Amino acid sequence: MTRFFPLLIAAWATFGLMAVSAQAADVAANSRPNILLIVADDxxxxxxxxxxxxxxxxNLDKLAAQGQKFSQxxxxxxxxxTRAMLLTGIDHHQVGMGSMLELLRPNQIGVPGYExxxxxxxxxxxxxxxxxxxxxxxxxxWHLGLDxxxxxxQFGFDxxxxxxxxxxxxxxDEAPYAPNYPPIYRHNGKQVHTPENFYSSNFYADxxxxxxxxxxxDQPVFAYLAFTAxxxxxxxxxxWLERYRGKYDGGYDQLRRTRTEQLVExxxxxxxDLAAPLPAHVPAWHELTATQQAQSARxxxxxxxxxENLDANVGKVIATLKREGRYDNTLVMFISDNGANGIMLQQNPIVTPGWVAEKSDNRLSNLGRKGSRPSTGPGWALAGTAPFALHKLFISEGGVRSPLVVSGPGVQPSAAPVTAITTVRDIMPTLLEVAGVTPPDEYQGQKVLPIEGRSMVPLLKGEAATVHPADTEFGFELFGMQAxxxxxxxxxNINRPFGTASWQLFNLAEDPGETNDLAAEHPQRxxxxxxxxxxxxxxxxxxxPDKPIFGEGS
Structure with a gap:
């Protein structure tokens, strides 16, 4: 999509701004940073x-050491x-993704924001x-539309x-994730099939x-690497199958404790002791049979x-940037799109009962290979979201707090984690600022919604300690659960049995695991x-939604 309008081009080394025309942007393009935006899936x-x-x-560790890692x-x-907010800087309810396409309820279909x-x-x-x-x-x-x-x-990718x-x-093999859910691949808008040697992370990085x-x-690059792993x-x-053989035989209870202790260090x-306990609906590791433990650990x-393979592919792209002489002028951002996934595939609402067992070769010897459909389940997911409560799908901290790493020119390295609250909506205004682009009120003759996120550039430069004012209100909602x-x-407010199906109140500074409900003590707050x-x-x-999708409502 070609469109000319006045731009602000950033002199990236100093973040100084000078007004130029769009035609002059091509001349000055090589002074602007390349951008590598990496997303891990679950x-x-x-x-x-x-x-x-x-x-x-x-590779991720090195990026964090050379730049900044964010803990909130x-x-x-x-x-x-998340992906809708990442690419627009606006709450997902306003840009078509009020809920997942696959899980829209009848009362949401046709409603603006729920396309x-x-x-x-x-x-x-x-x-x-x-x-x-x-x-x-x-x-x-992509996961932002099929048509x-x-x-x-149609959204700006060359x-x-x-x-x-x-x-x-x-x-x-392009085996489907669920019944009536065949994978669709497109290359520059044309439907294609994956090549014979395809493995997702390797291929996308290539x-x-x-x-x-x-x-x-002399042309700057914006590369969006959205892993499916x-x-x-x-x-x-x-x-890669033997890399971690035997590593997790001690079980998910032990792993969550170990990782929690590392967070303290x-x-x-x-x-x-501030970590959330194992929820009642998740069995302790010792309660599993030996067969269940073997399948789960595998x-x-x-x-x-x-x-680890994803990380190796991040390293491969970084090596390419270095070989092409671009790396020193590349801003790298890495995020995960949500918390770790704690729902077994066979528990997914779009999967019919018995389908996974019938259509999959989930013998222990075949797990991880073609034909298998293993999932980690809630125990391991809760180790991944330690010290927080719950995991993907939920508006608890374990579902919505993810790693963010930023590294590159203009980023002041920080050995300590950055504790400022930031959101996925802040990424677009940040990248526009470093690219010297001012967001318009109208685009191609149509008025567009204003960006809600705030630029992190002052914080990245070490000139500010926060991104948002202290009184900022951060709202969440998905599948009827609210925060x-x-x-x-x-x-x-989280559905039973995962929550109480009523509003609860937590002080995250004192209780990051969301275990001590203070609603009765502070009703006014x-x-x-x-x-x-x-x-x-x-x-x-x-x-x-007119009916709870996960659990039971009030």
Whole structure:
């Protein structure tokens, strides 16, 4: 999409701004940073070395050591809503992803904001970067629309090779994730099949490598690498299958304790006793049979290998940037789209009973290979979200708090984790600022919604300690579960048996595990937060589902 409008081009070394025209942008393009935006799919808060995990992630760890890692970065509880906010800087309820397409309830269908695909109510990050002279490229998971009119090519990407749906086999067999849910792949808008040697993470990184190598060196690059790993089904190439053999035989209870203790050593948690306990619906490791333990531990071994393989592919793209002489002028951002996944594939509402067992070769010897469909389940997910409560799908901290790493020119390295509250909506305004692009009020003759996020640039430069004012209200809603955070206080309403199906109140500074409900002690404060959530819901046009999707409502 070509469009000319006045731009502000950043002199990146100093973040000084000078006004130039769009035509002059091409001349000055090589002074602007390349941008590598990396998203992991369902990777937990502690599933990497930077936050105390045992999984080998040297490339992510190095990026964190050279830049900044954020300990209070918020997403949505699932993938599509997070991705919508990532590319627009706006709450997902306002840009078509009020809920997941696959889980829309009848009372939500046809309601503005619940289209089930990214809409043009907002202008996207790649559209603005493309218009300003960037070469824009995307490989991996799209999950923001199926129709050709909803393809990445229609939202500002020059090059794309994407899987349109939420999950599938990571191999070339294109085995579906669920019944009536066949994977759809598109290359630059044309439907294709994956090549014979396809493994998701390897292939998507290779695509980005190829496109970067073919881009003129004087043209800045925006590369969006959206891995489908480590989302289930858990698969990894044969060469990686033995990497973590026996590593998790001690079980998920032990792993969660170990990771929690590591968080204390890193200064990310004041005391290990502040971690949320294992929920009642999750059996303790010793309660599993020997067969169940073997299957479960093997699934976690494969998951860990997937994360390490993802990290290796991050390293591969970084090597390409160095070979092309771009790395020193590349801003790298890494996030996970939500908390670790604690729902077994066969428990997913879009999967019919018995389908996984009937259609999968889940023998212990075949787990991780073609034909298998293993998942880690809630125990391992809770180790991944330690020290927080619950996991993906929920508006508890374990579902919406994810790792964020930022490294590159203009980023002041910080040995200590950055504790400022940030959200996925802050990424677009941050990247636009470093690219020297001012977001417009109108785009292609249509008025667009204003960006809600705030630029992190002052914080990245070391010139500010926060991104948002202290009284900022951060609202959450998905599948009818609700939350609002303001300062250290958070009110939340989570369905039974995962919560109480009523509003609760937590002080996250004192109780990061959300275990001590203070609603009875501070009823006025709770009501203030509920009122703030109602304002958030009204602004966003939120429509609660007519029936609970997970658990039971009030």
């Amino acid at each position: 990777m937990g808060y502690t599933d990497w070395g930077g936050f105390g995990g045992e999984i080998h992630t040297p 970065f918020y997403t949505a509880p699932t993938c599509s809503p 089930g695909h990214l809409t043009h109510q907002a202008v996207t990050l790649p559209e603005l970067l493309q218009d300003s002279g960037y070469r824009t490229m995307m490989a991996g998971k 050709p009119a909803q393809d990445p090519t 090059q794309s090779y994407v899987m349109l749906l939420g999950a599938a086999s990571h191999f070339s 695509q980005i490598d190829t496109w970067i190598s073919k881009t003129p060196t 480590p989302h289930d089904p858990l698969h990894v190439p044969d060469a 890193l200064g990310l948690l004041a005391d290990a 699934a976690m071994e494969i998951y860990a290998a997937m994360v 609002l955070r303001k300062g250290d206080w958070k009110a939340s 709770l009501q203030q937060l509920i009122d703030a959530w109602l304002r958030y819901a009204q602004r966003g046009g939120i429509v609660l």
